[in-house]
Amino acid sequence: MIFDYKTKYDADTSGHFGQFGGRFAPEMLIPALEELEKAYIKAKKDTDFEREFLSLCRNYAGRPTPLTYANNLTKQLGGAKIYLKNEGLNLSGAHKITHCLGQAILARRMGKKRIIAETGAGQHGVAAATVAAKFGFECVVYMGEVDVARQRPNVFWMEQLGAEIIPVKFGSKTLKDAVNAALKDWITNVRNTHYLLGSTVGPHPFPSINRDFQQIVGLEVKEQVKEMEGKLPDYLIACVGGGSNAMGLFYRFLEDEEVILIGVEAGGKGVERIGKHAARFRGGEVGVVEGYKSLFLQDNYGNIEKTHSVSAGLDYPGVGPQLAYLGQVGRVQFEYATDREVIGAYKLLAKTEGIICALESAYAVAYAIKLAPKLSKEKIIVVNLSGRGDKDIFIVAEAVKDKNWREFLKTKLT
Amino acid sequence: MNNIDKKIAVLKKEKKLGLMTHAVVGYPNMGKSIEIIKILAQYSDFLELQIPFSDPVADGETIMEASEAALKNGMNTDKAFEIIRNLNLRVLPFGSPMSTHKGTPAMGLPASRHPLVRLRTDKLTPVLVMCYYNQVFRYGMDRFCKKARESGVSGLIVPDIPPEEEKKERFIEACLRYDLYPIRVISPASGEERLRINAKYAKGFVYSVSHFGVTGTKSELDKDLQIYLRRVKKYFNIPIALGFGISSPDQIQKIKGMVDIAIVGSAIINTYNRDGLKGVDTLVKSLKNCTIQKENI
Numbered sequence: 001m002i003f004d005y006k007t008k009y010d011a012d013t014s015g016h017f018g019q020f021g022g023r024f025a026p027e028m029l030i031p032a033l034e035e036l037e038k039a040y041i042k043a044k045k046d047t048d049f050e051r052e053f054l055s056l057c058r059n060y061a062g063r064p065t066p067l068t069y070a071n072n073l074t075k076q077l078g079g080a081k082i083y084l085k086n087e088g089l090n091l092s093g094a095h096k097i098t099h100c101l102g103q104a105i106l107a108r109r110m111g112k113k114r115i116i117a118e119t120g121a122g123q124h125g126v127a128a129a130t131v132a133a134k135f136g137f138e139c140v141v142y143m144g145e146v147d148v149a150r151q152r153p154n155v156f157w158m159e160q161l162g163a164e165i166i167p168v169k170f171g172s173k174t175l176k177d178a179v180n181a182a183l184k185d186w187i188t189n190v191r192n193t194h195y196l197l198g199s200t201v202g203p204h205p206f207p208s209i210n211r212d213f214q215q216i217v218g219l220e221v222k223e224q225v226k227e228m229e230g231k232l233p234d235y236l237i238a239c240v241g242g243g244s245n246a247m248g249l250f251y252r253f254l255e256d257e258e259v260i261l262i263g264v265e266a267g268g269k270g271v272e273r274i275g276k277h278a279a280r281f282r283g284g285e286v287g288v289v290e291g292y293k294s295l296f297l298q299d300n301y302g303n304i305e306k307t308h309s310v311s312a313g314l315d316y317p318g319v320g321p322q323l324a325y326l327g328q329v330g331r332v333q334f335e336y337a338t339d340r341e342v343i344g345a346y347k348l349l350a351k352t353e354g355i356i357c358a359l360e361s362a363y364a365v366a367y368a369i370k371l372a373p374k375l376s377k378e379k380i381i382v383v384n385l386s387g388r389g390d391k392d393i394f395i396v397a398e399a400v401k402d403k404n405w406r407e408f409l410k411t412k413l414t
Numbered sequence: 415m416n417n418i419d420k421k422i423a424v425l426k427k428e429k430k431l432g433l434m435t436h437a438v439v440g441y442p443n444m445g446k447s448i449e450i451i452k453i454l455a456q457y458s459d460f461l462e463l464q465i466p467f468s469d470p471v472a473d474g475e476t477i478m479e480a481s482e483a484a485l486k487n488g489m490n491t492d493k494a495f496e497i498i499r500n501l502n503l504r505v506l507p508f509g510s511p512m513s514t515h516k517g518t519p520a521m522g523l524p525a526s527r528h529p530l531v532r533l534r535t536d537k538l539t540p541v542l543v544m545c546y547y548n549q550v551f552r553y554g555m556d557r558f559c560k561k562a563r564e565s566g567v568s569g570l571i572v573p574d575i576p577p578e579e580e581k582k583e584r585f586i587e588a589c590l591r592y593d594l595y596p597i598r599v600i601s602p603a604s605g606e607e608r609l610r611i612n613a614k615y616a617k618g619f620v621y622s623v624s625h626f627g628v629t630g631t632k633s634e635l636d637k638d639l640q641i642y643l644r645r646v647k648k649y650f651n652i653p654i655a656l657g658f659g660i661s662s663p664d665q666i667q668k669i670k671g672m673v674d675i676a677i678v679g680s681a682i683i684n685t686y687n688r689d690g691l692k693g694v695d696t697l698v699k700s701l702k703n704c705t706i707q708k709e710n711i
C-alpha cells in the first residue's frame with residue numbers, strides 16, 4: 001500500500017502542520033470538505049482504489065516517468081551529477097495529471113457529476129479537463145484573465161478536451177483569483193460538484209490528499225536513483241508554486257534527513273520589492289487566506305499583494321501549509337530564481353539535454369545551475385522537471401526575441 | 415447586556431421583524447460611504463458594516479467589486495474603525511457608556527460638529543462588523559477585538575473561521591473578552607451535526623445563509639427554505655437572521671414569521687450603483703416599512 005505511508009511531518013487529524021494548514025473555510029463548504037475527507041480516508045484503505053489509481057498512472061498517464069542523467073549539463077557545470085525527473089512526459093504534459101486522476105476517482109466514488117478547477121499555467125486545467133473527458137464529468141476551469149492571455153495554447157487544449165473556460169476578471173486576474181472563483185462556484189454547486197483543487201494548498205484535506213497522490217514521484221525517484229547510483233541522492237530540487245510537485249518529490253525523502261531538500265520560488269524581477277516576485281519565504285507573513293494558514297505576501301491589513309513571475313504557475317501569493325511548516329522547522333530550504341535566470345536555464349537545458357521544460361520547472365533548473373558547480377563530482381542532485389514547455393511557446397518566443405516566429409504569427413493572422 | 419440582545423428584546427416586545435442592512439465601508443468613497451451608512455442607520459435595526467478585503471471568498475460580484483473599489487480608495491481596518499466609532503456617537507442610546515466616548519473624531523471634525531452627529535441618538539442600532547479572518551488575524555486578534563469594542567461594535571461576522579479552529583485560534587474567546595458577539599454563519603449545506611456544533615458557540619442571533627451560493631446571487635427564495643429553517647430552529651434557541659439574496663419588500667413579506675431578522679446587502683449596493691443615494695433611501699425605507707407592517711397586509 002502506498003497510501004498508508006506517514007511521516008513525522010504530517011498534519012494532525014484536523015489538518016494542521018504545526019501552526020499552518022487547518023480548515024478555514026466558510027460554513028457552506030465545511031460539509032463538502034468533511035465529505036471529501038471521509039471519502040479519502042475510506043479510499044486509502046481500499047486496495048481497489050490504489051490499484052485503479054496506479055493502473056491509470058501507468059497505463060493512461062505514462063508512469064513511471066524517466067529519471068534522466070543530464071550528462072552534458074553536468075559536464076558543462078563541472079560539479080555534482082545532475083539527474084532530471086521528467087514529469088513533462090506525463091499525459092497532458094506535467095505532474096498535475098497525477099493528483100487529477102486520484103481526485104477523479106474520489107469524485108466518482110462520491111457520486112459527483114461535475115468537476116471544477118482553477119488553473120494558472122493551464123497545466124492543472126488541462127489535466128483536469130483530461131480526467132473529466134476520461135471519467136465523463138462536466139468540467140469548468142477558472143483561469144485569471146492575465147493567465148488566459150499568457151498561456152493561450154492551454155486554453156485551446158482545454159476547450160478541445162471539452163472543458164468550459166471561465167476567465168476571471170477580478171483581483172489580480174491570476175491564479176489566486178481563479179482559486180477564489182472556483183471556491184465561489186463550489187459554494188454554489190456543492191451538491192453535485194467536486195472542486196478538483198490543483199496543488200497542495202487550500203483547506204484540509206486538500207494539501208494532504210494532493211501530496212499523497214504526488215508522492216509517487218519521490219517513490220519512483222528513490223528506486224531509480226538506487227538502481228542507477230546505488231544510494232540516495234544528496235539534493236532534491238523542485239520549483240514551488242503551491243507545492244504539489246515539490247511535495248511529490250520530497251515526501252518520501254522527508255525522513256531521510258541527510259537528503260537536502262530545496263524548494264525554488266519565483267524571484268520575478270527581484271525579491272526586494274513587493275509586487276515584483278512571488279517568493280513567500282522572503283516577503284511572506286503568516287496569514288489565513290483561501291482556506292488555510294500559511295505564509296502569504298500581504299500588507300499590514302491582511303490584504304493580498306500582487307505577485308509577479310514569468311511563469312503563471314508560480315505566480316501565487318501563498319504556499320502550501322506543509323511546505324511552510326517544513327521551511328519553519330528547517331527541513332526544506334527555500335531559494336529563489338529571477339525571471340532572467342529562468343529564461344537562461346530554460347535555454348541551457350534545451351541546448352544541452354534536448355529537453356524543453358516548462359518555465360515553472362526552469363526555476364528548479366536555474367537553482368541547480370547555481371548549486372552544481374559548488375559541489376564535488378560525487379554528489380547527486382535530482383531536479384524535478386514538473387512539466388514540458390510547449391505551453392510557453394509565446395512567452396519564450398518573446399523572451400528570446402525570435403523574429404521568425406513573429407513573422408510567422410503575422411502570416412497566420414491574414 | 416450586549417446591544418444586540420437589547421435590540422432583540424425590543425423587537426420581540428414589538429413583535430417586529432428586524433432589519434439588518436449592509437454596507438462596504440469606504441464604498442464608493444469615504445464621504446459617500448458615510449452618507450449611505452447614515453441612510454441605512456435611519457431605517458435599520460442592525461448595521462452590518464463590511465471592512466473591505468482583497469479576497470472575499472463568500473461574496474458575489476457586487477460586494478467583491480465594491481470591496482475592490484473601496485480598497486483602491488485607501489480604505490483599511492484602521493480607517494473603517496474610525497468611521498464606525500464616529501457613527502456610534504449617533505446610533506447608541508443616550509446614557510450608554512459609548513455615547514460619552516471622547517475619542518478622536520473622524521475626518522478632523524470635533525464630534526459635536528460632525529455632519530452625522532445627533533442623528534437619532536435615541537435609537538439603538540447595534541453595529542456588526544463583517545470581515546474575513548485574515549483581517550482579524552493580521553491586525554492581531556486582541557487588538558482587533560479591542561479596537562472594535564472601543565469603536566462601539568457589538569458583534570463580528572467572520573465567515574471563514576469555523577468552530578473547529580477555535581482550539582488553536584481562540585477567536586471566539588477574544589470576541590467575548592470584549593463583549594463582541596461572534597456571529598455564527600450557517601447555510602443550507604449545514605447538516606444536523608454542523609448546526610449542533612455551531613449552536614454551541616452562537617451568540618446574539620444566527621446568520622442563516624438563505625441558499626447555496628455567495629452573496630447577492632439569487633432573487634427568488636429557495637423552495638426548501640422552510641425545511642431548512644425548521645432544522646435551524648431545532649438547534650438554535652436564539653433569533654434567526656436570514657441573508658444572501660434578499661433584495662425586495664416582497665421577499666421580506668414572504669419571510670415574515672419564518673425568521674426574526676432580514677439581512678439586505680448586495681441589493682443596497684446595486685441600488686446605489688443604479689439610482690444613487692436617493693434610490694438607497696427609497697429602497698431601505700420600503701424595506702423598513704415592510705418589516706413593521708402587520709403580518710396580514
Ligand SMILES: Cc1ncc(COP(=O)(O)O)c(C=O)c1O
Pocket residue numbers: 094095120121122123124198199200239240241242243244245246312313314358360361386387388
Ligand atoms: C509545470 C508546472 N510546474 C509547477 C507548477 C507549480 O505548482 P506546484 O507548486 O503545485 O507544483 C505548475 C502550476 O501550474 C506547473 O504547471
